[in-house]
Amino acid sequence: xxxxxxxxxxxxxxxxxxxxxxxxxxxxxxxxxxxxxxxxxxxxxxxxxxxxxxxxxxxxxxxxxxxxxxxxxxxxxxxxxxxxxxxxxxxxxxxxxxxxxxxxxxxxxxxxxxxxxxxxxxxxxxxxxxxxxxxxxxxxxxxxxxxxxxxxxxxxxxxxxxxxxxxxxxxxxxxxxxxxxxxxxxxxxxxxxxxxxxxxxxxxxxxxxxxxxxxxxxxxxx
Numbered sequence: 001x002x003x004x005x006x007x008x009x010x011x012x013x014x015x016x017x018x019x020x021x022x023x024x025x026x027x028x029x030x031x032x033x034x035x036x037x038x039x040x041x042x043x044x045x046x047x048x049x050x051x052x053x054x055x056x057x058x059x060x061x062x063x064x065x066x067x068x069x070x071x072x073x074x075x076x077x078x079x080x081x082x083x084x085x086x087x088x089x090x091x092x093x094x095x096x097x098x099x100x101x102x103x104x105x106x107x108x109x110x111x112x113x114x115x116x117x118x119x120x121x122x123x124x125x126x127x128x129x130x131x132x133x134x135x136x137x138x139x140x141x142x143x144x145x146x147x148x149x150x151x152x153x154x155x156x157x158x159x160x161x162x163x164x165x166x167x168x169x170x171x172x173x174x175x176x177x178x179x180x181x182x183x184x185x186x187x188x189x190x191x192x193x194x195x196x197x198x199x200x201x202x203x204x205x206x207x208x209x210x211x212x213x214x215x216x217x218x219x220x221x222x
Contacts, residue, residue: 123164123172126208127200134201136165136209144191144215150183157181157217159188167206169197177212188215 129135150157160177174189192213200209 123166123208126164126210127202128210129200132200132202132207132209133204136169136200136211137198138195138213139169139198140194140196142191142194144184144187144217146217146219147183147187150181150217151219154219155181155183155217156219157184158214159184159217160212160214161188161192162210162212163192165197165199165209165211167199167208169199169206171195171197172208184215184217187217191215 157180159179161174162177163174164172166172171192174192176185176189179185179188192215195213199206201207
């Protein structure tokens, strides 16, 4: 019992001593409100007004202006011009004088069909086949060219060409005796003019002979 009383007294003393010590400690100062940060300020300085410009002084001289020679415009370089003859210009040969005779070896192809069915008679001493001792014979035969328009249309025809086989065996003065279609006539004449013959003979000498030769235009034979 006595022991418990002593422990209680010690505990009480410790409590009172701790409180006394706490009162002796320096009290912490209370923190005041936070100070606001100072915002830096910028001071705007106005520039000084510009100084007035001095007026420009123009000197008035009484001297007359000197004459200035006008500038001549630049001259262009001479360009070289070439005269080129156009390839499409064809010079027309002047017609022969009316008194000039036709050359003996010239071949004339009639532009139209003779009405009588006989050609010209510029060659002299032309004989018919019936009066010859030996008739002309063809040595070279050239096949006529089939006209394109007739071939495309599928047309057939026959042309009988009359001409003269001269004493050299060459065809002369062709003409159309008859034809089934005028479209074949030009091709027939061009073909005959390329033929070569053995001339007809009378009394052992070669003579000019009038003959007729039929030419057929057939698509199956081409």
